[in-house]
Amino acid sequence: MEKLTIAYIGFGKSTTRYHLPYVLNRPTIKVKSIYARSEKPEEADFSEYGIEFVRSIDAILDDPAIQLVVICTPPNSHFDYAMQVLNSGKHVLVEKPFSWTKQEAKEIFSLANEKGLIAMPYQNRRFDSDYLALLQAMADERMGQVVELESHFDRFRPQYDLPLADYQSGAFYGLGVHLIDQVVALFGAPDRVSYDIRSIRNPENKQDDYFDIQLFYPTFKAIVKCNHLVVAGAPRWQLLAQSGSFKKLEIDRQELDLKARLWPKDEGFGLDRTEDYGTLYFKDAEDGPLTTEALPTPEGDYGRVYDNLYDVVYKGADKLVSDEDALTVIEILENGMKDLS
Template structure:
């Protein structure tokens, strides 16, 4: 069965992180793209796919063939657009952050539930290759009981021209929302969270640096981003009662997409062997073992596969309402008091 979708927005999010995956899937049909400012020169690139373009939002929302609306617009517009789509009987997939407040998110989930529809956050980084290998290592049990996990997404970008914005325009809402979703997917809702959120390069701009710590009964998780890191940390570092695992290098899908190499092309997104993770652990006989763990292939399109199954066959959606609300609560609480601090959840 084929899922017919429409996109709201025709910027980088749609053309780089969504459409390259949906265009190559037989179970997905893109019927309409809404863009309030038409771009004929870009639209022509998709003529072979028989996609309709419109600057009239009602054309998309009132089309009875469209089952899913994927919203790829600025964060400040997500709530209003998702609400309109749901009111018109459409399932919705919403780019990050899902909304700007927990209250907005709760209202959308309640509306979707009342209409028998799905509203879900676009957490494509659940299909990052580096995250998939973490799940494999944890599932193997070779680390024993996990006691600490550290996750990084760092850059070296010392220049930061003035770009004022709202609290949801910074790195915490832009990058932290993905990194924290991965942790919530693995371990659920933490008991406590500590915050250190700052704007280091240019105080006129929203935050560019954060360190968030999640506390579980026997586990501590550290989530960090900085734009002033010129010698990379490992992407993931895990320590358990029986061993440790270290993985350098981030998922390569974005690198390939930026270079114009698309999903379906040879070796798309393949992690170089030099970035494979290192696992050191003590086995059942008490001997120390060392393994190099190949990185599985990431694929953001798997999110659409799962959502197609959820909409057409009623399977559970990938990102639950509770997981999104936990994420939204942590994001929101990051800007309601003095940093650094610890809060109880």
């Protein structure tokens, strides 16, 4: 099997936690090199995989064997690095957020299209197990038309030790980018959006830790929320439809297992406990009995982003995240920041 040869720019938590554990177990991917400015102890953890650690970005950009470069650096560098990678003739996958502005994203896609290359944001949470469960619930014909969808990403982190920074360094750009992308992937661009974005732990800091975003569609709305002062959180997903509902309390377990230094190859990685399954609720009539069904949680797998990229490069498949979806998400984020400035 022909392998997709890739390299990384950046060797922080994003690379070591959310990328390498998945790609190093995939027979379709070869990680050739990683750029890090200086040597890090973590490099020893990956020595058995034959990865070359380089101290110059040019060592990656000038390497003809590398087909795709993954950018896992601070967000303010994403645009510049993406343009460099594309100008070197390589495909590019960019960690979230893809760019600060819609205009930057359009420039990246324009250059990629001009050169016949792939540029795509790393929206790994399209393969969260809880999101895949939601997709299964929505596919159930008994549900009927969607009335409202609510998505929560709540935490309890009362200690506030973030340095003063700009608006784009907060939870909306960092987490909202995923929640909004999940909605856009389902329903496309909304007709209009309302915003409530704040810092509740320290109002003097521009870094938001709370948002409540409502995305309006012709016959329903989707709500995405995040709050860093929630002891007992709301359901991760609550779907209301004409004849049924779906509720799932717990979020995907992949991140939790990765933080515990487990890898996708480990037994039980990312799998929900039975008690964490979502629940389907149905009524045949207003005065009919309520029936409930547990919905087993599908297996999440962030590495499926790379499966898609392999299929795009070698099989001509469509990109997981279309340019249109990516631009819609960035526009929603950017407009939310304009409301704060």
